[in-house]
Amino acid sequence: MSASLAVYKLFDLIMLLMLLKIFLSWLPNINWSAQPFKFLNEFTEIFFGIFRKMLPPIGYIDFSPIIAFIVVRMVQIGIYKLLVTVGL
8 A cells, every 4th residue: 555545544534533523422422531432532623623713613503523524635635646746
């Protein structure tokens, strides 16, 4: 497996964890201070928290995951193209 493909798959894993966090947030009985949910919450908050500070929730709707997905995907494609161009 090339380095560019490995980095691309790593970003896919990050987006999968972000999606899992979103789906689990709809369940009311999740204890976010217990493992493995604590790891998932802390890891995804790295991405969601940045955008939540710029655009706080409007009413009960949090748009930070949408923005986070778009930005992470753009970074994924940019880094992948850069690595392919370099030959990795």
